[in-house]
Amino acid sequence: MPLRIELTETKPGYHEMILAGQLDTETYEELDAQIDQLLQQELKAVRVDMSGLDYLSSMGLRVLLRLLKVLREHGALFLVAEVQPQILKVLEIAAALPSESIFASVEEADRYFDAIQKQVLEGD
Amino acid sequence: VSTGPTLELKVTSTPGEIGKAHRALIRFLEDLGVEAETVSAVALLVEEAVVNVFRYGFENEGVHVVHVTLEPHPTHVLLGFQDDGREFDPCSVPPPDLAVPCEDRPIGGLGIHLMRNLADRMEYRRTAGQNHLTLRVPRPGTT
Numbered sequence: 001m002p003l004r005i006e007l008t009e010t011k012p013g014y015h016e017m018i019l020a021g022q023l024d025t026e027t028y029e030e031l032d033a034q035i036d037q038l039l040q041q042e043l044k045a046v047r048v049d050m051s052g053l054d055y056l057s058s059m060g061l062r063v064l065l066r067l068l069k070v071l072r073e074h075g076a077l078f079l080v081a082e083v084q085p086q087i088l089k090v091l092e093i094a095a096a097l098p099s100e101s102i103f104a105s106v107e108e109a110d111r112y113f114d115a116i117q118k119q120v121l122e123g124d
Numbered sequence: 125v126s127t128g129p130t131l132e133l134k135v136t137s138t139p140g141e142i143g144k145a146h147r148a149l150i151r152f153l154e155d156l157g158v159e160a161e162t163v164s165a166v167a168l169l170v171e172e173a174v175v176n177v178f179r180y181g182f183e184n185e186g187v188h189v190v191h192v193t194l195e196p197h198p199t200h201v202l203l204g205f206q207d208d209g210r211e212f213d214p215c216s217v218p219p220p221d222l223a224v225p226c227e228d229r230p231i232g233g234l235g236i237h238l239m240r241n242l243a244d245r246m247e248y249r250r251t252a253g254q255n256h257l258t259l260r261v262p263r264p265g266t267t
Contacts, residue, residue: 024142025142026140055164057168057235058234058235058238059175062234066227068226069227069228085161093238093242094226095222096226
């Protein structure tokens with residue numbers, strides 16, 4: 001199955017990405033290209049909905065790690081939601097993401113982002 | 125010695141071949157009633173092992189081949205890989221330092237790390253100018 005990527009900026013700097021299908025040797029370049037586009041925009045957070053992603057290999061993982069690195073360099077958050085068990089297993093084996101980046105639902109991830117934003121605004 | 129059905133695949137280094145191999149192995153394992161968790165691990169291991177050979181095994185850009193065999197057993201699935209690329213023992217690759225944040229670790233080695241963790245046995249030998257890699261994938265509820 002190919003990879004499907006949907007990217008929407010729902011609030012200033014908050015990007016929602018939907019990944020579905022397979023992120024692997026044959027599709028990773030598509031996500032790489034999307035990351036290049038993201039870099040042209042304001043970045044506070046990227047929330048990835050993985051509910052439709054059913055296959056992830058090490059090539060795909062490398063691109064997700066590139067995204068994580070880019071976001072860290074921008075001081076932005078990387079939030080991942082609704083990860084299927086076989087994908088979670090790959091992320092865990094690779095110790096790829098801190099557990100606080102992984103959320104059971106997109107709503108939970110969005111609430112976390114809103115809470116962090118509120119803290120930032122109150123801190124200003 | 126296997127008494128059950130086996131699947132033999134010839135995977136070449138042309139685009140789309142790994143996807144084709146995936147479709148064939150998924151159909152084969154599902155028809156035998158192999159559980160989804162094992163099918164998923166087998167698909168991933170086939171990609172990782174084959175991509176490693178294509179990436180590191182050859183100097184030239186020509187079309188190369190890895191012969192893959194799948195042998196399902198009640199407690200595990202045996203995967204065999206054979207190629208005539210340069211000698212490369214994935215078992216000799218040291219594991220990554222998991223204490224270093226993943227995005228700061230050197231590129232490479234991630235696929236072999238996944239192979240080591242999804243297979244409960246990984247064996248390599250070099251004979252007659254060929255690399256032979258065997259991976260044993262445990263099936264759930266059998267360990």
